[in-house]
Amino acid sequence: MVYSFGTLWTLVLVIALVASIIHQVYFQDSATEIHLKRQVRSLAFENQGLTSTLQAKEQMIFDILSVDYYE
Numbered sequence: 001m002v003y004s005f006g007t008l009w010t011l012v013l014v015i016a017l018v019a020s021i022i023h024q025v026y027f028q029d030s031a032t033e034i035h036l037k038r039q040v041r042s043l044a045f046e047n048q049g050l051t052s053t054l055q056a057k058e059q060m061i062f063d064i065l066s067v068d069y070y071e
Contacts, residue, residue: 029037
């Protein structure tokens with residue numbers, strides 16, 4: 001009885017180990033991928049800030065150019 005329980009317990013542990021390895025391979029991001037995703041988010045945020053700054057400067061240029069010039 002103890003041997004059959006030990007065999008059953010070993011089988012359960014092997015199945016759990018295989019399932020955890022499959023989960024790690026297919027569903028977990030690696031540390032490098034997590035780092036790259038963080039960098040992409042940071043660059044996207046920085047790009048958004050630069051875009052708004054560029055739009056403000058373009059608007060300033062259009063405002064300056066729209067003023068009539070008299071000599």
